[in-house]
Amino acid sequence: MGQAEYDLLWGEPHRNGRGRPAALSRERIVAEAVAIADAEGLQKVSMKHLAERLGSGVMSLYRHVPGKDELVVLMYDSLMAGPLPLAEADNWRDVLRHWGLGVRDLFTAHPWALGVATGERVMGPGEAGWVDAVIGRLTAVGMPAELGLIAVLTVDCFALGAVRPEIGGAGSETEYFQFLTDPAIRARYPNLAPLAEPGTAAEGSMEDYFDFGLERVLDGLEHYIESRQ
Amino acid sequence: MGQAEYDLLWGEPHRNGRGRPAALSRERIVAEAVAIADAEGLQKVSMKHLAERLGSGVMSLYRHVPGKDELVVLMYDSLMAGPLPLAEADNWRDVLRHWGLGVRDLFTAHPWALGVATGERVMGPGEAGWVDAVIGRLTAVGMPAELGLIAVLTVDCFALGAVRPEIGGAGSETEYFQFLTDPAIRARYPNLAPLAEPGTAAEGSMEDYFDFGLERVLDGLEHYIESRQ
DNA sequence: CGAATGATGCGTATGCGATACGCTAATTAG
DNA sequence: CTAATTAGCGTATCGCATACGCATCATTCG
Numbered sequence: 001m002g003q004a005e006y007d008l009l010w011g012e013p014h015r016n017g018r019g020r021p022a023a024l025s026r027e028r029i030v031a032e033a034v035a036i037a038d039a040e041g042l043q044k045v046s047m048k049h050l051a052e053r054l055g056s057g058v059m060s061l062y063r064h065v066p067g068k069d070e071l072v073v074l075m076y077d078s079l080m081a082g083p084l085p086l087a088e089a090d091n092w093r094d095v096l097r098h099w100g101l102g103v104r105d106l107f108t109a110h111p112w113a114l115g116v117a118t119g120e121r122v123m124g125p126g127e128a129g130w131v132d133a134v135i136g137r138l139t140a141v142g143m144p145a146e147l148g149l150i151a152v153l154t155v156d157c158f159a160l161g162a163v164r165p166e167i168g169g170a171g172s173e174t175e176y177f178q179f180l181t182d183p184a185i186r187a188r189y190p191n192l193a194p195l196a197e198p199g200t201a202a203e204g205s206m207e208d209y210f211d212f213g214l215e216r217v218l219d220g221l222e223h224y225i226e227s228r229q
Numbered sequence: 230m231g232q233a234e235y236d237l238l239w240g241e242p243h244r245n246g247r248g249r250p251a252a253l254s255r256e257r258i259v260a261e262a263v264a265i266a267d268a269e270g271l272q273k274v275s276m277k278h279l280a281e282r283l284g285s286g287v288m289s290l291y292r293h294v295p296g297k298d299e300l301v302v303l304m305y306d307s308l309m310a311g312p313l314p315l316a317e318a319d320n321w322r323d324v325l326r327h328w329g330l331g332v333r334d335l336f337t338a339h340p341w342a343l344g345v346a347t348g349e350r351v352m353g354p355g356e357a358g359w360v361d362a363v364i365g366r367l368t369a370v371g372m373p374a375e376l377g378l379i380a381v382l383t384v385d386c387f388a389l390g391a392v393r394p395e396i397g398g399a400g401s402e403t404e405y406f407q408f409l410t411d412p413a414i415r416a417r418y419p420n421l422a423p424l425a426e427p428g429t430a431a432e433g434s435m436e437d438y439f440d441f442g443l444e445r446v447l448d449g450l451e452h453y454i455e456s457r458q
Numbered sequence: 459c460g461a462a463t464g465a466t467g468c469g470t471a472t473g474c475g476a477t478a479c480g481c482t483a484a485t486t487a488g
Numbered sequence: 489c490t491a492a493t494t495a496g497c498g499t500a501t502c503g504c505a506t507a508c509g510c511a512t513c514a515t516t517c518g
Contacts, residue, residue: 010408019494020484046475057497059477064495068476118347118393123405128418135420148420154387154442161390162382164347176352179239189357191364191377213383220449248465249513275504286468288506293466297505460518467512475504483496488489 008070009077009124024056026064030074034110037075042112045072073124076116079106080126084133092143093218096155099134100214103159104166111167117160144225151221158217162210237299238306238353253285255293259303263339266304271341274301302353305345308335309355313362321372322447325384328363329443332388333395340396346389373454380450387446391439 013026032053036045047068051058065071085102087095107114123131135148143151165176180186180196187193242255261282265274276297280287294300314331316324336343352360364377372380394405409415409425416422 006407010411010414016493018486018492020496022495024495047477048475051497059479059498060496062477063497114347115344118343118390120396121405122407125408128408128421132418132420139420145423149424150438150441153391153438154445157390157442158383158387158446159390161347161386161388167349176350178235178351179354179357182239185239189361191361191368192357194374195378209379209382212379213386216383216449216453217387217446218449219452220445220447223448223452224445245464245515247463247515249467249515251466253467276506277504280468288469288508289467291506292468461516462518463514463516465513465515467510469510470508472507473505476502478501479499481496481498483494485492485494487492 004066005070005073006122008066009073009122022064024054024060024064026074029054029061029064030071030078033071034075034078037112038110042072042115045075072116073121076113076121077124077126079110079113080124080130082126084130086133086137090141092138092141092151093222095134095137095141096151096218096221097214099152100155100159100217103156104163104210107160107163108166114160114163114167144228147221147225154221155214155217158213159210162213166210233295234299234302235351237295238302238351251293253283253289253293255303258283258290258293259300259307262300263304263307266341267339271301271344274304301345302350305342305350306353306355308339308342309353309359311355313359315362315366319370321367321370321380322451324363324366324370325380325447325450326443328381329384329388329446332385333392333439336389336392337395343389343392343396373457376450376454383450384443384446387442388439391442395439 029050033045033050036050036053047058047061051061054061065074085099085105087098089095089098107117131149131152134152138148138151139145177192177195180189180192186196258279262274262279265279265282276287276290280290283290290300294303314328314334316327318324318327336346360378360381363381367377367380368374406421406424409418409421415425
């Protein structure tokens with residue numbers, strides 16, 4: 001599986017001129033699958049449904065994609081091949097903040113991708129290009145080169161973990177703390193209870209805790225860089 | 230689905246004495262499912278396989294669990310009902326560090342749970358108890374009460390996002406950067422290339438970047454708390 | 459004590475999703 | 489024209505979740 005996935009993402013396509021021309025293409029298949037996942041959820045991306053959308057037979061898809069699992073990997077990497085959230089700023093802090101918010105926006109627009117990102121996978125060309133580009137920008141505006149990767153990863157990890165409640169549907173903030181609406185249950189969690197009382201709201205209310213956490217991460221990186229000198 | 234999941238996690242079981250006594254129990258089913266997932270992966274947790282392990286018929290399981298999806302939710306919450314990674318320390322920084330490392334260890338021991346954590350879900354009693362307990366400890370050792378939740382969430386989010394490469398198998402660090410072994414491809418990513426050259430290793434090497442990132446997050450929180458006063 | 463009650467155990471049937479196999483169709487090289 | 493080569497896809501199979509209904513078995517009531 002590991003090697004197969006690797007070849008899939010990084011291997012070269014081959015054609016020698018001869019043979020029936022392809023009506024389908026890997027790109028069209030992946031793009032349509034992403035469209036379905038965005039609109040109806042990853043669960044609704046079945047080979048059958050996908051083939052219907054593309055106006056082809058189910059088994060035709062297998063001429064362009066090894067299987068369902070691999071398709072999902074390709075879908076994920078195709079997202080990363082899109083536009084980069086690279087700020088024009090002249091300092092690394094703004095670049096990283098813009099990056100972190102860009103990651104949040106990407107996963108908010110494509111909620112299904114979060115499960116892929118946190119699953120087992122190898123890095124594909126799209127994602128590699130993404131990460132490489134930020135690191136380049138960061139070093140260009142003064143971040144020490146040895147710190148680029150680790151800084152990006154730290155921000156990425158936070159963003160990845162923190163984006164879930166930003167996504168609508170079950171799992172979003174409101175439903176997540178649904179149990180606090182029951183007074184009897186609320187009493188069992190004295191430290192969580194204040195969340196249900198509007199006046200006593202916790203600092204940096206849930207609404208913008210992504211931004212709060214991101215600033216803390218940036219603070220931490222800044223503190224580290226300063227202390228190194 | 231939202232309401233059903235909620236009732237499942239927070240609703241009271243009911244029995245009125247009459248009727249055939251149950252040979253199976255929700256607890257046994259969930260525990261066995263967790264054992265399978267730990268040993269063979271979540272993918273191998275099928276109702277059939279699970280029933281065989283329990284020595285019962287497949288459909289018997291449905292008397293105790295509404296369905297497969299709900300079973301997974303219960304499996305996840307059962308993890309959180311286990312022992313808490315609460316440090317005995319007398320300062321919030323040590324408590325939060327211990328907490329973050331505990332989260333990492335939990336997901337390393339139960340890799341399948343990461344996908345559940347980042348998926349859509351509502352908070353169950355186990356997880357609520359977890360979070361409530363840390364917040365209590367944090368305020369006990371001096372962290373301002375309004376900051377407890379947001380601090381825990383920030384650390385949690387980082388830990389959740391950063392734990393993936395700590396888990397073995399595909400997706401772990403080595404295979405993740407597999408493409409860098411090809412010189413031709415490496416040339417396309419100048420900023421990532423140093424990763425493949427042993428001598429020029431990036432600072433805070435990949436091995437311990439979880440710890441590195443965690444310290445940065447703690448730094449950031451500390452800086453914030455100091456600046457508030 | 460025997461039958462009604464209410465809950466459980468579970469075999470069978472259904473339907474869906476992924477995909478192996480093999481045949482047919484469409485091009486081009488020689 | 490013929491062989492080589494590659495794409496499209498119908499059919500069959502297999503695994504999985506689960507709806508339905510019946511048999512089973514303590515408890516409780518008449």
